Amino acid sequence: MTLDVTPELLGRSAVSNCRSNAGEYQNCVGCGIRRFAVCGALAENELPEIEAIVQTRRYEPRQTIFQEGDTAHAIYTITGGTVRLQRDLPDGRRQVIGFAVPGDFIGLSLEESFTFSADMLTKGTICAFDRTKFTGLLTKKPALMHRLHAIASHELGIAQEQMVLLGRRRADERVAAFLMSWGQRMRHPNGVAVTLPLPMGRQDIADYLGLTIETVSRTLSRFFKERILLDVPHGVRVLDPERLRAVVV
Amino acid sequence: MTLDVTPELLGRSAVSNCRSNAGEYQNCVGCGIRRFAVCGALAENELPEIEAIVQTRRYEPRQTIFQEGDTAHAIYTITGGTVRLQRDLPDGRRQVIGFAVPGDFIGLSLEESFTFSADMLTKGTICAFDRTKFTGLLTKKPALMHRLHAIASHELGIAQEQMVLLGRRRADERVAAFLMSWGQRMRHPNGVAVTLPLPMGRQDIADYLGLTIETVSRTLSRFFKERILLDVPHGVRVLDPERLRAVVV
DNA sequence: CGGGTTATTGATGGTGTTCAAGGGGTGTGG
DNA sequence: CCACACCCCTTGAACACCATCAATAACCCG
Numbered sequence: 001m002t003l004d005v006t007p008e009l010l011g012r013s014a015v016s017n018c019r020s021n022a023g024e025y026q027n028c029v030g031c032g033i034r035r036f037a038v039c040g041a042l043a044e045n046e047l048p049e050i051e052a053i054v055q056t057r058r059y060e061p062r063q064t065i066f067q068e069g070d071t072a073h074a075i076y077t078i079t080g081g082t083v084r085l086q087r088d089l090p091d092g093r094r095q096v097i098g099f100a101v102p103g104d105f106i107g108l109s110l111e112e113s114f115t116f117s118a119d120m121l122t123k124g125t126i127c128a129f130d131r132t133k134f135t136g137l138l139t140k141k142p143a144l145m146h147r148l149h150a151i152a153s154h155e156l157g158i159a160q161e162q163m164v165l166l167g168r169r170r171a172d173e174r175v176a177a178f179l180m181s182w183g184q185r186m187r188h189p190n191g192v193a194v195t196l197p198l199p200m201g202r203q204d205i206a207d208y209l210g211l212t213i214e215t216v217s218r219t220l221s222r223f224f225k226e227r228i229l230l231d232v233p234h235g236v237r238v239l240d241p242e243r244l245r246a247v248v249v
Numbered sequence: 250m251t252l253d254v255t256p257e258l259l260g261r262s263a264v265s266n267c268r269s270n271a272g273e274y275q276n277c278v279g280c281g282i283r284r285f286a287v288c289g290a291l292a293e294n295e296l297p298e299i300e301a302i303v304q305t306r307r308y309e310p311r312q313t314i315f316q317e318g319d320t321a322h323a324i325y326t327i328t329g330g331t332v333r334l335q336r337d338l339p340d341g342r343r344q345v346i347g348f349a350v351p352g353d354f355i356g357l358s359l360e361e362s363f364t365f366s367a368d369m370l371t372k373g374t375i376c377a378f379d380r381t382k383f384t385g386l387l388t389k390k391p392a393l394m395h396r397l398h399a400i401a402s403h404e405l406g407i408a409q410e411q412m413v414l415l416g417r418r419r420a421d422e423r424v425a426a427f428l429m430s431w432g433q434r435m436r437h438p439n440g441v442a443v444t445l446p447l448p449m450g451r452q453d454i455a456d457y458l459g460l461t462i463e464t465v466s467r468t469l470s471r472f473f474k475e476r477i478l479l480d481v482p483h484g485v486r487v488l489d490p491e492r493l494r495a496v497v498v
Numbered sequence: 499c500g501g502g503t504t505a506t507t508g509a510t511g512g513t514g515t516t517c518a519a520g521g522g523g524t525g526t527g528g
Numbered sequence: 529c530c531a532c533a534c535c536c537c538t539t540g541a542a543c544a545c546c547a548t549c550a551a552t553a554a555c556c557c558g
Contacts (some may be wrong), residue, residue, distance in 0.1 A: 087413050090498055095413040097519055109402035116409065142391060151397040153358035156401060158407035160365065164344040166415035167459030171546065202505060207261050210416030212547055233555090249339060418512065451537065465512055466538055482523085 027051060035125040037077045042145035049141075054236040055083035057126050059143035065106075065118040065126065072114050074128040077109025081124020086207065087116045098158070099200060101185060109153045110135055123200045166210045169248075174209040175219045176247035179229075183238065197235040276300060285324045285352035290396035298390075302382040314355075314367040321363050323377040324356030331448040335456065336365045342436075345457035348432060348449060349405070357401045359384055364437065365481050370448045415459045418497075423458040423494035424468045426476075432487065445486040456464020 007107075028047040034040050039050055059065065059081065063197075066072070067193050068087060083100040100106055106118055110131065110197060138145045165174055183196050198205075206213045220236070223229040228244050230237040285290050288299055303325075308314065308330065317336060332349040346365050349355055355367055359380065380426070387394045399404040414423055432445050447454075455465045469485070472478040477493050479486040488492060 015423065044300060087409060088394065089417060093417040095416045097409050098414060110399075111402070115406055121502075132251070138395075140392065142388065145391070145394055145398065146387075149359075149394065149401060152358070152398060152401045152405060156405050156408060157358060157364055159347050159405060159412065160336065163346060163408065163411055163415060166412060167344045167456075168338060168342040207416075214507085214548080215546060218546095221506070461515060462537080463516085463539085467514095470538070 001076075028054075029176045031079070033079055034101045037079075038105050038144065038147050039077065041143040042141065044201060047143070049137060050129070053137065054129075055128045057128050057237070059120040059124045059126060061120055061122055063120045065120065066114050067117040067154070068114060071112050072107055072110075072112060073135055074130050075086075075110070075131050076105070076118075076129070077217065078102050078104045078106070079128040080126055081120055081122040081126075083124065084119050084121050084128075084200060084204055085116050086119075094207045095210070096204055097210070098203075099182075105151055108148065108155060127239045161217065170213050171209075171211055172219050172222070173248050174211065175205075175216060175223070176244050178205065178209055179236065180248065181239070195232060195235055195237045271463065277303070280328070282328055282352045286328075287354050287393065287396050287400065288326065290392040291390065295390070298386060299378070301377045302386065304377045304379075306377050308373045308375060310369055310371055312369045314369065315364060316366040319363050319366075321356055321359075321361060321380050324359070324380050324383055325354070325367075325378070326376040327351050327353045328374045328376055330369060330371040330467065331374075331462050332373065332375075333370050333449060333453055334365050335368075343456045344459070345453055346454075347411075347416070348431075354397070354400055356380065357397065357404065370416040370453070373434070397440050420458075420460055420464050421468050421471070422497050424454075424465060424472070425493050427454065428460055428485065428487070444481060444484055444486045447482070451483060 005071070028034060028051050029041060029044065029069065031039070039047070042050060056079075065076065065083065078100050079102055081102070083104075085097040085100060085106070087095050088098055099121070100118070107114070139147065165177055169177065179196065182198070183194065186196060202216050203213045206216045209216065223244075226230050226243075228240045230239050272418075277283060277288060277300050278293065279286070288296070291299060297319070305328075314325065314332065318495070326348050330353070332353075334346040334349060336344050336346055348370070349367070356363070413494055414426055418426065428445065431447070432443065432449065434444060451465050452462045455462045458465065469478065472493075473480050477489045479488050
């Protein structure tokens with residue numbers, strides 16, 4: 001048994017992300033994103049054990065999944081749609097911690113309460129695992145535990161990269177870096193002009209990048225004018241990936 | 250078996266941090282920080298198994314432990330001294346990811362190469378585990394695996410808090426928040442005026458907080474003038490913990 | 499259409515950076 | 529033990545980037 005996680009395992013398929021009406025899975029066997037999710041650590045004959053503790057839920061845009069401080073009765077795997085994760089300051093300032101897409105796991109820490117809130121940006125479907133039962137299953141399935149740790153480690157690396165972005169990058173670098181990383185999660189090959197769906201609003205991007213909505217808007221406008229990007233409804237088309245990459249350095 | 254980690258387990262003792270000449274441990278049985286470290290997941294009779302794959306190393310100030318991109322032959326537990334973890338940008342910009350103190354684990358991800366570098370700020374001692382052998386041990390010791398994941402989750406939470414700081418906090422809030430969290434790691438009770446050792450320089454604090462050395466210096470000077478802090482060699486004395494806390498909001 | 503939300507664009511200003519100079523501590527060597 | 533050099537830190541002044549304030553425009557759904 002190895003603890004290494006291949007990029008493929010942690011990546012997401014373009015298919016699962018890009019179809020907005022994804023996530024109609026009646027059972028784990030037929031689940032298209034299983035191999036990208038925690039459940040992928042289990043063999044097919046073990047799936048009934050996880051099906052026993054899972055509940056599929058359907059969400060509407062703007063619906064809250066849980067809030068900071070809530071007791072973590074359940075932990076989640078996203079199977080369809082995009083989720084916004086955020087922390088709030090008492091005075092209204094907000095930091096978006098990340099965006100979760102199909103295959104992503106929420107509640108890695110297994111702790112009793114959540115330290116951030118989660119809201120749907122789009123319609124979506126989510127597998128909710130009873131937290132206590134899930135941790136119980138972990139003690140019986142080392143492979144699941146290993147996978148969970150690999151995912152947590154991967155998230156930690158992403159968080160550190162985000163610290164560099166927030167601490168040391170300029171506004172245009174932040175926006176470019178965001179678009180590149182979002183593009184990678186959408187599984188579009190680098191170096192090719194592609195259309196990126198952006199299910200989050202400008203304010204969400206701003207709160208993710210530690211900027212204001214005006215700065216994000218201005219920066220994108222500049223990229224549009226410079227023909228690095230093309231403005232399309234609910235997204236952008238990357239016209240010049242090379243120059244976009246060059247912005248980040 | 251529970252996966253929850255009590256604050257005590259993840260906290261650090263003031264004793265182990267504050268003695269600068271800590272870390273003279275001949276074996277794991279007598280190791281004073283074991284209960285705060287990963288190794289604490291093992292029973293005493295299991296210690297020989299980890300002693301078999303560990304090597305104690307002694308470091309001098311400014312010495313490099315490893316650099317970004319290096320192959321991770323070993324992973325580490327700090328037993329004495331303070332370590333600076335950082336990522337560098339090609340143009341010289343630098344983000345300090347964190348400071349590791351006795352009990353902390355470095356190399357949580359178990360991946361083949363490091364994504365950040367680690368340097369000693371002080372003299373120190375470190376337990377170096379052969380990475381391959383350590384991951385092998387993990388498959389045999391579920392408790393060790395669970396502990397590792399709990400630590401990684403805890404680090405992830407800290408990283409998210411740091412994102413809020415870097416993305417949404419003002420300079421004085423950042424400095425105050427840093428001093429408070431550093432104080433907690435030094436295990437000084439809140440609400441009491443205490444002397445905090447600061448083994449890192451102003452530039453390190455600046456690169457941790459996403460500021461310049463001048464801003465850190467100016468902010469500290471303001472706190473000194475306002476009698477919130479008292480300037481002491483290689484550290485600060487917290488005169489008014491309440492007002493320091495009030496700065497952060 | 500029309501009302502509300504979200505995004506864009508412009509003008510102005512503030513927080514923190516940059517540039518520059520001086521101060522203070524530490525360690526070393528005479 | 530003092531002198532000096534070096535490094536780090538502090539402080540000041542000017543500037544820049546991004547935030548704030550403000551108004552308009554585009555979009556979305558009803």
